Amino acid sequence: MFMRIDHVGIACHDLEEKIAFFERTFELTVVAREVNEEQGVKEAMLHIADGEGGGSYIQLLEPLGPDTPVGKFLAKRGEGVHHVAFGVPDVTRALQEIGGKGVRLLDEKPRHGSMGSSIAFLHPKDVGGMLTELVQAPEQRA
């Protein structure tokens, strides 16, 4: 079901400052920037590796405001890992299978993710306290 660790999403206060840090310190390169109004974030993807069905990235997330999910996370927990995303061949099918096993789905159907991907989130309390995202890269779409 999981083909790769697609990305680790890190919540931060200042996207540009964190991009500069990760580029300088770990020799990573930003391959995409995006503002996602639906999720209330502006974000950047830093490429680590290519893998089956898509790549692996560090995703940096700055909230568009304090009342967004990432804004609330920062207020409660401070900067750090917000979620972990796993690549799947078919996110609709994965949601059906995982939901059928009793895991609560935060998204009943896929929605728009980074770089044209199709994504859905699982309830963190049902997945060991980890906010879990499923990612279907655009080239994998049926």
Added chain:
Amino acid sequence: MFMRIDHVGIACHDLEEKIAFFERTFELTVVAREVNEEQGVKEAMLHIADGEGGGSYIQLLEPLGPDTPVGKFLAKRGEGVHHVAFGVPDVTRALQEIGGKGVRLLDEKPRHGSMGSSIAFLHPKDVGGMLTELVQAPEQRA
């Protein structure tokens, strides 16, 4: 510098219960179990993918006691993502480069990690709030 996301380490109260959940829900397989007295944990590695220089895994961590690092993490934060590990070709060299850029090192030199790897941790406050591990897989050793 980073070749892959090696693993996401998840702190949990009951290793066997969480292994069963991840195997059942996401069709993952345990490829290694270990007790690491030095780090005060018992752990399991669930294989996700193979990549450059090593694999990608979910690592489940149960503390050996409340006064261990993972035990204290659980008491403070509850179950969830404890750290993220990135594969590097040479952990000694990576420590020198990263330390030279001003990031505080929790390990000045590599120590024993999962499945014969050589590892070192970076200070989470210097890496966007993410406890960051560097991993050199055994087959990559000089």
